[in-house]
Amino acid sequence: MQSLTNISLKTIVKKQVKWKAKLYISALSSLVILQIIFGILLSSSGSTSGYGRGNLSVQFSIYSLDMFLIVSAFWAFIVAILFTTKAYRIDDLSVISSRTSSAIANIFVMIIYSFIAVVIMISTFYLKVLEILLVEKQSFIIENLFISPSILLLCFSSICLFGAIGLLLGTSFKGPTLIKVPIIVLLLIFISLVSINLNSLMMLPDLIISVIYLFVSVLCFCLTIWIADKSEVSRK
Amino acid sequence: MNIIQCEDLSKSFGRRNALQHVTCAIDAEKIIGIIGRNGAGKSTILNIIAGYIKPTSGSCKVFNENPFNNIQTAANMIFIDDRLSFSDYLSLEDILKFGADFYPNWQSELAYRMLDYAGLDLTAKHQQLSKGQLATFNLVYGLVSRCALTILDEPMNGMDEAIRTDFYRAILKEYLAFPRTILITSHHLQEMESILEEILLIDKGSIIAHAPLDEFKEQLISLSGPSDALADLLSETEVYAQTIVAGMTSAIVDTSKLFVSEDLLRSKGITLSHLTASEVCKYLTSKEGSDIDAIFD
Amino acid sequence: MKATFFLFFMPLLLVAAIFLLLSKLSKKIKIWTPKRIMIGITGYLVLGLTAFLYISFFAESKIQVLSPFEMKQLEKKLEQIQKYDLENDSSYLTEDYKKKTWELKYEGDTLPVIVNGDDSGSNYIIRMRYKDNIDSGKAIVTYYQLPVILDGIDLSDKVPLPNVYMAHNELFIESLSEQQVNYDRIKPTLSILDFNREVEQEPYAMDYSYSNVLIIDIPRSTVLEDSQGLVQYIR
Numbered sequence: 001m002q003s004l005t006n007i008s009l010k011t012i013v014k015k016q017v018k019w020k021a022k023l024y025i026s027a028l029s030s031l032v033i034l035q036i037i038f039g040i041l042l043s044s045s046g047s048t049s050g051y052g053r054g055n056l057s058v059q060f061s062i063y064s065l066d067m068f069l070i071v072s073a074f075w076a077f078i079v080a081i082l083f084t085t086k087a088y089r090i091d092d093l094s095v096i097s098s099r100t101s102s103a104i105a106n107i108f109v110m111i112i113y114s115f116i117a118v119v120i121m122i123s124t125f126y127l128k129v130l131e132i133l134l135v136e137k138q139s140f141i142i143e144n145l146f147i148s149p150s151i152l153l154l155c156f157s158s159i160c161l162f163g164a165i166g167l168l169l170g171t172s173f174k175g176p177t178l179i180k181v182p183i184i185v186l187l188l189i190f191i192s193l194v195s196i197n198l199n200s201l202m203m204l205p206d207l208i209i210s211v212i213y214l215f216v217s218v219l220c221f222c223l224t225i226w227i228a229d230k231s232e233v234s235r236k
Numbered sequence: 237m238n239i240i241q242c243e244d245l246s247k248s249f250g251r252r253n254a255l256q257h258v259t260c261a262i263d264a265e266k267i268i269g270i271i272g273r274n275g276a277g278k279s280t281i282l283n284i285i286a287g288y289i290k291p292t293s294g295s296c297k298v299f300n301e302n303p304f305n306n307i308q309t310a311a312n313m314i315f316i317d318d319r320l321s322f323s324d325y326l327s328l329e330d331i332l333k334f335g336a337d338f339y340p341n342w343q344s345e346l347a348y349r350m351l352d353y354a355g356l357d358l359t360a361k362h363q364q365l366s367k368g369q370l371a372t373f374n375l376v377y378g379l380v381s382r383c384a385l386t387i388l389d390e391p392m393n394g395m396d397e398a399i400r401t402d403f404y405r406a407i408l409k410e411y412l413a414f415p416r417t418i419l420i421t422s423h424h425l426q427e428m429e430s431i432l433e434e435i436l437l438i439d440k441g442s443i444i445a446h447a448p449l450d451e452f453k454e455q456l457i458s459l460s461g462p463s464d465a466l467a468d469l470l471s472e473t474e475v476y477a478q479t480i481v482a483g484m485t486s487a488i489v490d491t492s493k494l495f496v497s498e499d500l501l502r503s504k505g506i507t508l509s510h511l512t513a514s515e516v517c518k519y520l521t522s523k524e525g526s527d528i529d530a531i532f533d
Numbered sequence: 534m535k536a537t538f539f540l541f542f543m544p545l546l547l548v549a550a551i552f553l554l555l556s557k558l559s560k561k562i563k564i565w566t567p568k569r570i571m572i573g574i575t576g577y578l579v580l581g582l583t584a585f586l587y588i589s590f591f592a593e594s595k596i597q598v599l600s601p602f603e604m605k606q607l608e609k610k611l612e613q614i615q616k617y618d619l620e621n622d623s624s625y626l627t628e629d630y631k632k633k634t635w636e637l638k639y640e641g642d643t644l645p646v647i648v649n650g651d652d653s654g655s656n657y658i659i660r661m662r663y664k665d666n667i668d669s670g671k672a673i674v675t676y677y678q679l680p681v682i683l684d685g686i687d688l689s690d691k692v693p694l695p696n697v698y699m700a701h702n703e704l705f706i707e708s709l710s711e712q713q714v715n716y717d718r719i720k721p722t723l724s725i726l727d728f729n730r731e732v733e734q735e736p737y738a739m740d741y742s743y744s745n746v747l748i749i750d751i752p753r754s755t756v757l758e759d760s761q762g763l764v765q766y767i768r
Contacts, residue, residue: 005384029565030556038548
């Protein structure tokens with residue numbers, strides 16, 4: 001009798017990540033297009049704040065990273081859900097894989113893409129600034145050209161968090177029924193909790209917020225793997 | 237060690253019972269035909285063996301392990317059906333590289349030769365292939381991966397006759413070069429008979445028969461002769477089907493339940509004829525007394 | 534609560550809609566292979582980097598944003614200057630802040646002062662001083678501009694000066710109508726966070742409303758007629 005091949009989960013996950021990072025790249029190209037649409041073409045005025053002092057009235061048009069981060073976060077959420085849809089799942093069955101290995105690979109791809117998303121976000125921001133300098137005629141004020149690392153980390157963790165929630169939601173939809181309902185209920189509770197405490201959350205320093213986001217992301221990832229381990233799949 | 241061991245396996249989807257108390261064992265490297273009518277439960281049992289779905293009750297062991305979500309089982313198993321899909325970005329050549337990266341026993345050279353023989357353009361995309369070309373490619377993919385357990389779910393669907401014959405030979409030759417357990421389901425049993433070693437017959441979620449091919453064929457026998465001569469013989473034994481035309485009866489009976497010698501039968505004017513495996517399958521799975529002609533009469 | 538909920542879902546739906554559009558389009562455009570997409574994205578990032586380099590080397594913003602440290606120093610300085618008001622001593626108003634000087638001639642010994650202010654309120658204080666070295670019939674009006682910091686930017690240059698002139702032997706001081714200034718401000722942070730934090734914590738912006746000072750220097754022989762009661766004496 002033939003001897004059986006023994007392959008570790010780590011090897012398979014590595015191979016899956018390598019191929020998935022390449023094959024899912026249309027997600028990143030759609031992020032670039034989204035950033036260009038929302039960041040550069042649409043928000044041409046930035047947000048404004050005005051002051052009045054005596055007979056001097058000042059209008060500031062502020063161009064900051066907000067819009068880019070929001071677009072990237074929503075992109076991560078949608079892309080994560082897409083990764084768990086049937087078409088992508090059954091593609092995984094064509095090679096050596098299990099639901100667990102595919103889930104872990106998706107998580108790593110999500111993390112890698114979040115990192116690249118931050119870099120794309122920064123590029124779009126600078127392109128936008130360039131556009132303002134060349135196009136707008138009014139005087140500009142550059143507060144600081146360098147983005148601080150704590151802001152970058154915060155952006156990365158926000159995008160990662162939205163991706164993690166998307167993966168968890170998508171995976172639990174395909175999971176066993178007993179798990180589907182509690183997870184969705186849990187997520188709804190979580191979202192309502194966050195929206196209530198949002199103000200107090202924003203008071204904390206950047207680094208703490210990042211750590212909280214990363215912690216919740218890791219939690220979501222673990223839950224995703226646990227649910228994937230119990231999920232069935234069918235080509236039909 | 238049994239390669240596949242199912243004990244009292246049951247699977248239900250909601251209220252529909254796809255499999256009921258299935259017990260079987262496959263103990264060596266063979267080419268086994270999994271035969272059954274549409275909706276008999278073939279795909280279900282294959283999906284359980286492949287580790288894609290969990291049984292509702294009972295156990296299934298592949299290579300002595302539970303196959304569900306098991307990476308070790310997945311490393312030694314490949315499931316080929318017409319829904320095998322790959323990313324839009326991969327051409328056939330890229331898919332071969334993809335497979336080669338994962339499967340340790342992958343035969344690249346052989347794959348190229350087979351696809352060249354079949355006349356497939358390697359720069360085409362998987363989604364662009366015609367039904368027959370798709371079946372050919374999928375089968376090649378399954379064979380060159382050289383997995384210890386190869387499951388082919390209706391692999392010849394859509395292939396033209398000439399290429400079907402070629403690929404039956406290809407399966408056999410590959411099997412001889414690298415022995416492995418091959419489970420094939422097909423609706424064309426007569427074509428496949430030449431390469432099968434065993435047959436597993438499933439009907440309505442249960443295993444009707446599981447035997448080597450020759451044994452299987454011997455299960456039923458056809459008797460034909462004068463109706464009056466056959467009448468009392470038939471009353472003593474289980475009849476699967478019978479037709480009466482102008483005083484002559486043809487009946488299909490269970491061989492094991494026939495306790496008369498061939499000479500005695502011949503003296504009564506009754507002739508025995510053997511059935512093909514597909515005929516045996518047909519009679520074993522058809523409803524007692526049902527006949528398509530009856531609907532139109 | 535409902536508003537934020539709505540605000541949250543609108544962009545999400547928009548992003549999802551554009552995504553669907555993109556996926557439908559991409560089915561037709563099959564020229565993109567993963568390799569080309571990777572090159573495209575890398576090109577985009579290089580473009581962003583080039584933009585950054587261009588901005589950092591070539592873009593010059595004449596306006597400087599004050600750091601909190603600088604602002605604290607300025608605050609101390611201004612406190613010092615404000616002593617002019619507390620101690621009624623004009624020596625605190627140094628040459629640095631002198632913005633404009635008007636020399637006006639008038640007849641006689643009395644100088645009526647009429648201040649026409651805008652409804653928005655004039656943001657300067659008027660003081661009068663007796664100077665010995667001025668000839669009679671002459672008045673020197675000096676306007677001192679104190680720093681006006683709004684959101685970290687010194688806007689003293691943009692404050693419109695009052696209009697000072699003599700008419701019918703009366704000194705008119707008029708403040709001009711509102712002037713609007715627009716700026717584009719590039720801030721590489723998350724303004725949601727900044728906005729919320731600003732409200733709670735110490736404001737980054739120093740919005741001190743130190744009024745500017747207008748000093749009228751007249752010889753001792755002249756009497757200033759201040760019918761509106763806006764002019765005070767200073768040493």
